[in-house]
Amino acid sequence: MSDALRAHIAALVPELTALRRDLHAHPELGYAEHRTSAVVRAWLDGLDVPYRAGLARGTGVAAYLPATTADGAARPPIALRADMDALPIDEATGAPYASRSPGVMHACGHDGHTAILLGAAKVLSGLADRPNPVIFLFQPAEEGGAGGKRMVEEGALAGPDGLAAAVVYGLHGWPDVPVGHVATRPGALMAACNRFDIVVTGRGGHAAQPERTADPILAAAHVIVALQSVVSRNVPPGDAAVVTVASVHAGSAFNLVPAAATLSGTIRAFASDVYALLTRRIDEVARDVAAALGCEATVRWDTGFPATVNDVAATDRVVATARAALGADRVDAAFPPTMTAEDFAYYGQHAPACFFFLGVRDPAAARWPQLHQADYDFNDDAIAVGVELMVRLALALAPAMGDTTLR
Numbered sequence: 001m002s003d004a005l006r007a008h009i010a011a012l013v014p015e016l017t018a019l020r021r022d023l024h025a026h027p028e029l030g031y032a033e034h035r036t037s038a039v040v041r042a043w044l045d046g047l048d049v050p051y052r053a054g055l056a057r058g059t060g061v062a063a064y065l066p067a068t069t070a071d072g073a074a075r076p077p078i079a080l081r082a083d084m085d086a087l088p089i090d091e092a093t094g095a096p097y098a099s100r101s102p103g104v105m106h107a108c109g110h111d112g113h114t115a116i117l118l119g120a121a122k123v124l125s126g127l128a129d130r131p132n133p134v135i136f137l138f139q140p141a142e143e144g145g146a147g148g149k150r151m152v153e154e155g156a157l158a159g160p161d162g163l164a165a166a167v168v169y170g171l172h173g174w175p176d177v178p179v180g181h182v183a184t185r186p187g188a189l190m191a192a193c194n195r196f197d198i199v200v201t202g203r204g205g206h207a208a209q210p211e212r213t214a215d216p217i218l219a220a221a222h223v224i225v226a227l228q229s230v231v232s233r234n235v236p237p238g239d240a241a242v243v244t245v246a247s248v249h250a251g252s253a254f255n256l257v258p259a260a261a262t263l264s265g266t267i268r269a270f271a272s273d274v275y276a277l278l279t280r281r282i283d284e285v286a287r288d289v290a291a292a293l294g295c296e297a298t299v300r301w302d303t304g305f306p307a308t309v310n311d312v313a314a315t316d317r318v319v320a321t322a323r324a325a326l327g328a329d330r331v332d333a334a335f336p337p338t339m340t341a342e343d344f345a346y347y348g349q350h351a352p353a354c355f356f357f358l359g360v361r362d363p364a365a366a367r368w369p370q371l372h373q374a375d376y377d378f379n380d381d382a383i384a385v386g387v388e389l390m391v392r393l394a395l396a397l398a399p400a401m402g403d404t405t406l407r
């Protein structure tokens with residue numbers, strides 16, 4: 001990229017920082033990103049970039065920027081994705097632009113992702129020379145609502161001529177990575193996840209007459225302990241998996257055995273066979289351990305997210321692009337996979353895709369909050385890096401692009 005283009009991005013940073021902070025001050029939960037979506041549409045209107053709005057239950061936006069070159073019209077588009085939703089958390093950053101909506105905050109930095117993609121749209125729409133069409137995806141409800149799944153189902157991965165995206169790129173601000181650096185890996189980057197709720201039903205009664213009860217608290221306690229055996233005894237040691245019971249609810253009085261106890265938690269895995277194994281064993285362990293203690297367990301599963309699996313060729317392109325932009329020493333191409341999950345996974349099920357982590361941690365800071373913590377804030381110093389990478393990826397004319405390597 002020319003120095004002129006980099007200077008152009010640098011000149012946009014104050015405007016993008018103000019935009020990011022405005023989004024931060026007005027966070028909205030999944031599928032309720034009405035103001036955010038309006039900000040996105042107004043920005044695109046200002047750039048004269050056409051878009052489809054009203055996607056994914058109303059707030060999703062997919063913009064399309066055609067190529068400018070003669071052969072570019074026949075090329076499949078490159079898709080860039082941002083998420084727009086916030087979390088049900090009371091903000092504790094103390095920032096002057098802190099959330100004005102009590103109980104809702106941008107604790108995952110999606111305000112930064114949206115501002116970066118709008119910045120990339122501004123830069124790209126101003127270029128005379130664009131070899132590829134570009135799709136800009138602004139999706140709702142990443143935090144558990146599977147907004148990405150709806151975007152895909154509603155055709156957001158295709159341009160107006162029906163040509164499907166050759167590749168999809170997405171980024172996430174990452175507190176473990178210093179600002180100015182990028183990290184990713186080919187293959188599984190983020191885990192598949194699901195939520196379980198186990199209801200253990202017994203027979204309530206007087207706490208002084210346990211022989212007349214079937215104690216669901218005792219059974220639930222045994223279920224919790226036995227569930228630890230699923231990862232330690234059933235999953236092959238070379239495979240990664242997590243089973244966490246994160247919530248336990250039972251009882252209302254010290255002298256009464258309740259009739260039921262409820263456990264809730266999450267599973268994580270990369271491989272689909274491990275994911276299936278966790279699901280099957282949790283069902284079996286909960287049911288049979290509860291039965292041994294005279295109770296009955298039923299397990300309810302949510303829909304879950306698939307694993308985010310990076311396409312090898314797309315990841316090579318991200319790594320090469322980031323190395324060219326930032327220097328080889330600032331790009332980690334073999335970042336350890338994380339057990340957190342992302343609904344970017346849905347794009348990767350339909351097109352070659354690469355998700356990468358954009359550094360946000362100030363290396364001079366003694367501590368940087370983790371995602372979803374009440375004092376997490378996206379680092380505005382990462383905006384220019386994010387815009388530059390998205391712009392470079394949209395312009396990259398890889399040799400394989402458009403042929404069989406990238407379907």
Ligand SMILES: [Zn+2]
Binds near residue numbers: 108371372
């Ligand atoms: Zn999040």
Ligand SMILES: [Zn+2]
Binds near residue numbers: 110142172
């Ligand atoms: Zn996030």
